[in-house]
Amino acid sequence: MDDKLKRDLILEHYQNPVNRGLVDNEDYIKVNSRNESCVDNIDVMAKIEDGIIIDARFDGEACAICTSATSAMIKTLIGKTKEEAEEIIRNYENMINELPYDKTLLSELNVYDTVYKQPNRKNCALLPFRGMKEILEKSTK
Amino acid sequence: MNRDDFPILKDDLIYFDNGATTLKPRRVVDKIVEYYTEYTSNAHRGDYKNSVKVDALYEGVRDKVKDLINAESPKEIVFTKGTTESLNNVVFGFAKNYLHRDDEVLITKSEHASNVLPWQVLEKKIGIKVKYIPLDENHNITEENLEKAITDKTKIVSIAHVTNAMGDVRDIESIGEICKKHNLIFVVDAAQSIGHIQVDVQKANVSFLAFSSHKMLGPTGVGVLYGKKELLEKTEVLEYGGGMNSYFESNGTYELKNIPERFEAGTQNIAGVIGMGEAIDYLREIGLEKIHQHELELKRYAVEKMKQIPNIKIYNENTSSGILIFNIDKVFSQDTAIFLDQFNISVRSGNHCAKILKDEIKVTNTCRISFYLYNTKEEIDKLVEVLNRQDEVYDNIV
Numbered sequence: 001m002d003d004k005l006k007r008d009l010i011l012e013h014y015q016n017p018v019n020r021g022l023v024d025n026e027d028y029i030k031v032n033s034r035n036e037s038c039v040d041n042i043d044v045m046a047k048i049e050d051g052i053i054i055d056a057r058f059d060g061e062a063c064a065i066c067t068s069a070t071s072a073m074i075k076t077l078i079g080k081t082k083e084e085a086e087e088i089i090r091n092y093e094n095m096i097n098e099l100p101y102d103k104t105l106l107s108e109l110n111v112y113d114t115v116y117k118q119p120n121r122k123n124c125a126l127l128p129f130r131g132m133k134e135i136l137e138k139s140t141k
Numbered sequence: 142m143n144r145d146d147f148p149i150l151k152d153d154l155i156y157f158d159n160g161a162t163t164l165k166p167r168r169v170v171d172k173i174v175e176y177y178t179e180y181t182s183n184a185h186r187g188d189y190k191n192s193v194k195v196d197a198l199y200e201g202v203r204d205k206v207k208d209l210i211n212a213e214s215p216k217e218i219v220f221t222k223g224t225t226e227s228l229n230n231v232v233f234g235f236a237k238n239y240l241h242r243d244d245e246v247l248i249t250k251s252e253h254a255s256n257v258l259p260w261q262v263l264e265k266k267i268g269i270k271v272k273y274i275p276l277d278e279n280h281n282i283t284e285e286n287l288e289k290a291i292t293d294k295t296k297i298v299s300i301a302h303v304t305n306a307m308g309d310v311r312d313i314e315s316i317g318e319i320c321k322k323h324n325l326i327f328v329v330d331a332a333q334s335i336g337h338i339q340v341d342v343q344k345a346n347v348s349f350l351a352f353s354s355h356k357m358l359g360p361t362g363v364g365v366l367y368g369k370k371e372l373l374e375k376t377e378v379l380e381y382g383g384g385m386n387s388y389f390e391s392n393g394t395y396e397l398k399n400i401p402e403r404f405e406a407g408t409q410n411i412a413g414v415i416g417m418g419e420a421i422d423y424l425r426e427i428g429l430e431k432i433h434q435h436e437l438e439l440k441r442y443a444v445e446k447m448k449q450i451p452n453i454k455i456y457n458e459n460t461s462s463g464i465l466i467f468n469i470d471k472v473f474s475q476d477t478a479i480f481l482d483q484f485n486i487s488v489r490s491g492n493h494c495a496k497i498l499k500d501e502i503k504v505t506n507t508c509r510i511s512f513y514l515y516n517t518k519e520e521i522d523k524l525v526e527v528l529n530r531q532d533e534v535y536d537n538i539v
């Protein structure tokens with residue numbers, strides 16, 4: 001994928017994010033994630049039924065990378081089983097951390113495959129996934 | 142001014158994050174290296190030449206600090222690892238014993254975390270009340286608002302001289318006067334003002350003052366707690382060990398040294414203290430007033446230029462320090478900072494560790510430019526040029 005296409009996809013997710021805005025519904029599990037650098041601050045919520053992510057939403061204040069990655073994550077994970085989601089998250093984190101990963105699992109999330117070149121952006125790209133992992137953990141309990 | 146003194150400026154770095162930490166002049170670095178390469182030894186113990194020399198230099202810095210802030214005596218100067226430790230000493234060493242349940246401490250919503258959290262913890266621990274002095278529409282403390290906030294339960298006022306999140310300068314002399322009138326302890330966080338603005342602890346009736354060496358051209362990991370003599374005498378020691386006791390016996394009797402040594406347990410940051418002394422000399426040779434005027438001139442210039450750029454919002458046009466807070470409309474502050482970094486311009490984005498500021502200016506994230514003596518109008522021109530290219534802010538996002 002060329003850089004322009006990547007950039008356009010990221011900006012599209014940033015400017016028109018998927019499922020921005022939380023809902024007041026007890027069927028959802030909600031977590032808040034913040035960056036150590038005390039900037040990005042997002043809430044992610046998901047509704048999981050019979051082991052499948054039925055819906056996911058978010059809100060918060062964050063930079064372009066973090067906001068768009070949250071939106072792209074939500075788009076990718078809705079409809080997936082928990083196991084599939086965990087596998088995607090693992091591979092995505094490996095991609096950001098320059099470890100071996102399976103790009104065929106990541107669909108649109110592949111646009112972040114060069115974020116590792118900007119160390120100051122890595123945490124932004126990882127933040128929503130940290131939140132989603134926490135949700136998946138909570139849903140098992 | 143004096144750019145040649147700063148080795149890091151030899152390349153094309155534009156450093157506008159002096160509120161976070163400042164660059165170091167060669168002299169300061171050399172002074173530290175000298176300690177490590179020519180006369181390393183511990184303080185307060187040796188009978189040999191190098192140790193005697195270290196003692197003299199280390200204690201000499203107490204005198205330099207005393208002169209810098211016009212303390213009455215070098216005994217009022219305690220070396221710490223920085224503002225944060227100094228303020229924690231005030232809260233948990235002094236205030237914890239001085240205050241009683243329901244006593245009130247006045248701070249503001251633009252204080253740095255290190256002047257908020259310790260007080261909040263003390264509030265939980267012993268039931269004091271942390272209250273906020275209302276700020277006016279320019280986020281300033283007015284005498285009137287301060288007077289109104291003081292009740293017969295108020296015992297301490299603890300504020301920054303210059304705030305890191307807004308760059309507003311508090312009139313500590315008039316606030317000190319009010320504290321004196323009401324018999325209040327007056328704590329000043331001078332982290333952002335020391336090395337920029339002249340501070341006179343006697344004139345401002347300051348009870349305790351805290352600052353960090355690294356924000357005034359000195360090394361990291363060292364700073365100062367100033368306390369009026371009679372108040373330091375009442376301050377509990379929080380760290381015990383070598384160097385701070387006169388004697389101790391197996392039967393449990395002991396005696397602590399006098400102030401200030403009793404607050405300096407264990408081997409201190411000797412190289413850091415000596416480096417800080419050199420930074421003080423350097424600053425005083427240039428002159429703080431000259432530095433302050435230079436910063437104000439840069440700020441005026443930057444405001445004037447930046448106002449001509451579309452979509453730029455400046456939040457603190459009228460504050461009289463070298464700190465300028467802004468955002469590009471609809472661009473998250475961190476994205477702006479990362480964009481500027483592509484042109485080697487360092488600015489800070491975020492909430493500047495003053496999280497509660499969002500209650501005041503209703504924005505949680507801003508970009509902060511903070512000037513110092515070595516910054517120039519040419520650097521500001523470069524910044525303006527880049528900000529004018531704001532359409533490109535996301536071009537290199539991947």
Ligand SMILES: Cc1ncc(COP(=O)(O)O)c(C=O)c1O
Nearest residue numbers: 223224225253255301305332353
């Ligand atoms: C106003 C203010 N107070 C306190 C501090 C804390 O200083 P340090 O991190 O050196 O302890 C800072 C540093 O950013 C500050 O700006």
